[in-house]
Amino acid sequence: MAEELNPFKIAQAQLDTAAETMNLDRQAHAILREPMRTLTVNIPVRMSDKQVHTYTGFRVQYNDARGPTKGGIRFHPQENIDTVKALSAWMTWKCSLANIPYGGAKGGIICDPKGMDERELESLSRAYIRSLGRYIGPDVDIPAPDVYTTPQIMAWMMDEYSNIVRHNEWGVITGKPVEIWGSEGRKDSTAMGAMYIMREAAKMLKIDLKKAKIAVQGFGNAGMYAYTLSKKMFGANVVAISDSKGGVYDPDGLDLKKLNDAKDKTGSVDGYKSKNAEKVSNEKLLELDVDILIPAAIENQVRGDNADDIKAKLLLELANGPVTPEADAILHEKKVLDLPDFLVNSGGVVGSYFEWVQNINGYYWETDDFYAKLDKILTKSFKSTIDMRKSYMDNGKRISPRTAAYIVAVDRVAKAMKVRGWY
Ligand code: NAD
Numbered sequence: 001m002a003e004e005l006n007p008f009k010i011a012q013a014q015l016d017t018a019a020e021t022m023n024l025d026r027q028a029h030a031i032l033r034e035p036m037r038t039l040t041v042n043i044p045v046r047m048s049d050k051q052v053h054t055y056t057g058f059r060v061q062y063n064d065a066r067g068p069t070k071g072g073i074r075f076h077p078q079e080n081i082d083t084v085k086a087l088s089a090w091m092t093w094k095c096s097l098a099n100i101p102y103g104g105a106k107g108g109i110i111c112d113p114k115g116m117d118e119r120e121l122e123s124l125s126r127a128y129i130r131s132l133g134r135y136i137g138p139d140v141d142i143p144a145p146d147v148y149t150t151p152q153i154m155a156w157m158m159d160e161y162s163n164i165v166r167h168n169e170w171g172v173i174t175g176k177p178v179e180i181w182g183s184e185g186r187k188d189s190t191a192m193g194a195m196y197i198m199r200e201a202a203k204m205l206k207i208d209l210k211k212a213k214i215a216v217q218g219f220g221n222a223g224m225y226a227y228t229l230s231k232k233m234f235g236a237n238v239v240a241i242s243d244s245k246g247g248v249y250d251p252d253g254l255d256l257k258k259l260n261d262a263k264d265k266t267g268s269v270d271g272y273k274s275k276n277a278e279k280v281s282n283e284k285l286l287e288l289d290v291d292i293l294i295p296a297a298i299e300n301q302v303r304g305d306n307a308d309d310i311k312a313k314l315l316l317e318l319a320n321g322p323v324t325p326e327a328d329a330i331l332h333e334k335k336v337l338d339l340p341d342f343l344v345n346s347g348g349v350v351g352s353y354f355e356w357v358q359n360i361n362g363y364y365w366e367t368d369d370f371y372a373k374l375d376k377i378l379t380k381s382f383k384s385t386i387d388m389r390k391s392y393m394d395n396g397k398r399i400s401p402r403t404a405a406y407i408v409a410v411d412r413v414a415k416a417m418k419v420r421g422w423y
Helices: 007-022 027-033 081-097 118-135 151-165 189-205 219-233 255-264 284-287 325-334 345-361 367-393 401-419
Strands: 037-047 052-062 069-076 103-110 142-143 213-217 236-242 246-249 277-282 294-296 314-316 338-339
Touching: 007 027, 007 081, 027 401, 037 118, 037 294, 052 069, 052 081, 052 118, 052 142, 069 081, 069 151, 069 345, 081 103, 081 367, 081 401, 103 118, 103 142, 118 151, 118 277, 142 151, 142 255, 142 345, 151 255, 151 338, 189 219, 189 294, 189 338, 189 345, 189 367, 213 219, 219 236, 219 255, 219 294, 236 284, 246 284, 246 325, 325 338, 338 401, 367 401
Parallel strands: 069 103, 069 142, 213 236, 213 294, 294 314, 314 338
Antiparallel strands: 037 052, 052 103, 236 246, 246 277
């Protein structure tokens, strides 16, 4: 039977595993299996050819027991409600594991941003906020950028919301340009967070990062910074990287300028040229003989059919949902330390939290402060996950880091719901 790849079913199955392991109250489990609020909006937008096109958008607010809901907005032709629901659930667990005062949400619009001009994108972004205005706000639900949405789009959205409430409301959206109080450090905070996790995990596994070989799938915001920061912070040897068209492998390591040149000249990093470089497909990149594998592109890359071929000792899920449940079980058996997405990529939302805190207080930090605080939170999340795993191991039950992280996160949300009298 084909493996279940519906993201919301995967999110529910992951929760079910954690609920069973931790013996979660049945009523709390029922609340947490479904989103608190699911909104669908149909948005007419006048296009540059004067015709009106109606776009469908979503916003899912999964759970707000611990604070306003928080999550990005995606613009994608294949956007669908199940993906948005799954991502809103994962945001809930991500914010809880990081122990920041938010619940989880996610939004999306079915559209092809690459085929739209700037005016059309602005009109669509503003119309989305007008249709959702009464359901969001700095104390209610705080969007951010995600797939194919940018700081510029966040700026238009913040401006539209501010028009609705008749004052500048910087804290309604994060990931804004710094000119309108976006935060220094936010841009690379996702990958930076992953670096702090990588440092702690390498310490635990006794991997010397100076000698480690790393493969990164994806050369976008997450993957590109993971590549540059691994080199800059630890002197690590990133031997392979890819984009949607394919990848490059060079045992001597890769050079950023050459990667950018290849991307500019050939449209893909697979056009990289050097003495020992060779092309590698996205599938083969995952199976390279490296110490650390960082999937930083899209979901469902490590599956039941290829998990057994993974050779890395440490897998850092920088993308959302890159490892399927079947693969999860196989990696667990193989004793690959697979650290889950909602731990590894949580630097992004923690960075967003810092932006929101600064907006609300009107007091702005130095960049060094930003990173020091980020490090503290991410290191603590890693430790909570590993400690939870150890507490089960000590009682003879071997659980995966994903289940351990779920238990930490779900327990906090369940306890908040309990004291609030929700069950
Ligand atoms: P991006 O659009 O900037 O980059 C995506 C990269 O993946 C590109 O290099 C693209 O060519 C590549 N790619 C696309 N399809 C591919 C395929 N089939 N095989 C291999 N590579 C492919 O996106 P991003 O912001 O870097 O996000 C990447 C992942 O990280 C996503 O899962 C996203 O949800 C997750 N993430 C990102 C952030 C962030 O702050 N950027 C935060 C949390 C999670």
